[in-house]
Amino acid sequence: MRRFPEAIEQLIEEFSRLPGVGPKTAERYIYALLKLPKRDLEVFGKSLAALQDRIGVCTTCFNFSDSSPCEICRDSGRNAAQICIVAEASDLHALERSGAFTGKYHVLGGLLRPIAGITPEHLTVEALERRIRENGAEELILALDPTMEGEATGQYLVKRLGKRKGLRITRLARGLPMGADIAYADDMTLGSAFEHREALPNAREKE
Numbered sequence: 001m002r003r004f005p006e007a008i009e010q011l012i013e014e015f016s017r018l019p020g021v022g023p024k025t026a027e028r029y030i031y032a033l034l035k036l037p038k039r040d041l042e043v044f045g046k047s048l049a050a051l052q053d054r055i056g057v058c059t060t061c062f063n064f065s066d067s068s069p070c071e072i073c074r075d076s077g078r079n080a081a082q083i084c085i086v087a088e089a090s091d092l093h094a095l096e097r098s099g100a101f102t103g104k105y106h107v108l109g110g111l112l113r114p115i116a117g118i119t120p121e122h123l124t125v126e127a128l129e130r131r132i133r134e135n136g137a138e139e140l141i142l143a144l145d146p147t148m149e150g151e152a153t154g155q156y157l158v159k160r161l162g163k164r165k166g167l168r169i170t171r172l173a174r175g176l177p178m179g180a181d182i183a184y185a186d187d188m189t190l191g192s193a194f195e196h197r198e199a200l201p202n203a204r205e206k207e
């Protein structure tokens with residue numbers, strides 16, 4: 001089998017690390033890049049190289065940001081008593097695009113997957129707990145994917161945080177199909193799921 005030149009082989013490997021990109025797609029990307037004017041390619045390369053230096057993580061909500069606290073955490077016009085819990089920063093951005101929410105966020109950094117070794121310690125749950133303890137909160141809105149992992153993570157959070165007095169835990173309404181990915185849901189569906197969010201039974205009341 002004929003191989004590509006070394007530089008292309010290498011890039012195919014790099015691109016293939018990205019979600020949804022296989023060797024074929026990587027190859028298409030590289031052809032497109034090769035057709036770009038040299039100047040554009042330079043800008044592209046520099047932006048990639050600068051990504052890690054310029055973008056960090058907000059130490060309050062764990063969103064990607066070029067400042068910490070991030071713009072959303074600093075925004076005094078947003079309701080700090082409502083914290084929307086999402087798995088990934090991409091979910092946060094989908095919700096922001098929908099315009100449905102005017103509170104603050106907390107990015108967990110994933111969902112619980114005990115089989116894959118992802119336990120609460122791998123997520124930002126402890127930081128969330130501290131944040132609620134120190135700054136208070138009235139409502140936690142679980143905006144987690146309607147998947148088994150999303151459900152399990154939600155249940156865990158209700159169990160761990162649901163006993164706090166004056167804290168209501170809600171979750172997005174069932175408008176999202178099972179197995180859906182919040183980051184790719186359309187604005188209308190997300191907005192409606194937000195508006196019709198449902199209260200979860202308080203762990204305290206069940207005891």
Ligand SMILES: [Zn+2]
Pocket residue numbers: 058059060061062063069070071072073
């Ligand atoms: Zn933040």
